Amino acid sequence: MRAREAGAPLRIALLGCGAVGSQVARLLGEQAADLAARAGGPLEIAGIAVRRPELARISGVDGALLTGDAAALAARPDVDIVVELIGGIEPARSLVLAALDSGRSVVTANKALLASDGAALHKAASANGADLYYEAAVAGAIPLLRALRESLAGDTVRRVLGIVNGTTNFILDQMDSVGSDFGPALTQAQQLGYAEADPTADVQGHDAAAKAAILAGLAFHTEVTSADVFTEGITGITADDIASARALGFVIKLLAICERCDGGVSVRVHPAMLPRVHPLAAVHEAYNAVFVEAEAAGRLMFYGAGAGGQPTASAVLGDLVAVARNLRAGMRGPEPATYAELPVVPMAEALTRYYVSLDVADRPGVLAPVAESFARRGVSIKAVHQEGRGEDATLIIVTHTARESALADTIADLAAMDAVRAVDSVLRVEGEEGE
DSSP, rough: OOOOOOOOOOOEEOOOOOOHHHHHHHHHHHHHHHHHHHHOOEEEEEEEEEEETTTOTTTTOOOGGGESSHHHHHHHOOOOOEEOOOOTTTOOOOOOHHHHHTTTTEEEHHHHHHHHHHHHHHHHHTTTTEEEOOOOSSTOOOHHHHHIITTTTOOOEEEEEEEOOHHHHHHHHHHHHOOOOOHHHHHHHHHTTSSSSSSSHHSSHHHHHHHHHHHHHHHHTTOOGGGGGGESSSSTOOHHHHHHHHHHEEEEEEEEEEEEETTTTEEEEEEEEEEETTTGOOOOEEEEEEEEETTTTTTEEEEEOOOSSSHHHHHHHHHHHHHHHHHTTTTOOOOOOOOSOOOOGGGOOOOEEEEEEEEEESSTTHHHHHHHHHHTTOOEEEEEEESSSHHHHHHEEESSEEEEHHHHHHHHHHHHHEEEEEEEEEEEEEETTTT
């Protein structure tokens, strides 16, 4: 890679100028002097690609910079760095690959693209001497990926556990704090701008799954895609689940869990009960927080704004400064290593604790066959609690750590019992048993 002339401007093609892109453009202008001092020279916008430039009105941006041809902008000879903030798979994938193939460094916040095609993108970057930076793809402004890729490069990460989707955390927090049902809490999240008009990617867990794939790949030095991640959303969580969790001293959160196990890695996203004394239980509204557990460093916690135009733009600008420094030094930044090639362990092999809510007939002898079914499948019961009486009787069971496949077999047994009218809810329980 040829070093750029000291102090010479570096030109940026900004692809996409929505909530994040507009903030990137604004901050590049407002903080131009400071950014130039940090990056070793000016950072200038060569052009901004938007879907309909004739209708775009972006505060503080010269309309002459706008274009509807993203491919032509990214290929211009005066462009040094491409910033991709379009999102989705296509045309983002083609644009990013074309930029990397031409030797241009890329900064992106596109978690879906990285989780599906990260290996191909890194290969293109390496083959053409370009940088690929994406701190903004996970947890907004929180400097989490750089910590995994660089700060903990000399350690062995055992587990990554966290809240990486602000929309679902806001919804569950509202359900817990004010007793909302899922629907009204989602509506409020949309009104406040925390949820999209189509919230499917968030509430079904797909957004968090893409982030979990990226985290697992960096933490465990192995290739993980979103297709490898067991994914379960929060649409099935009810006000009754929230109330039962509260009565037992728990709170429900949508968690991304990446851990080493059985010679491989387990990567999963699902709602889970956490003890209220757990630090993640205190993460409210649309904030994100992630625990990283490493052999030498111990437990580290990263907390902050996980989404939004300004926090995400902060991460993009941090990557821009890093890439600019590399370009001016004639070098590339560190690449994530995928030497380990660990297999992804099926969800059926995952180990955790469980909360099971059963609608049962309130009569003598009901508990015995229920307990016998758990014992037969090797699932140890920690606590049993009955709520209500007669037709409203509900049996709550919390287990010790068990294998997912054993719990699934147990649930199938229970559903076939005459005394069990319905299996109302099954939730996983995370956190240490003593918490």
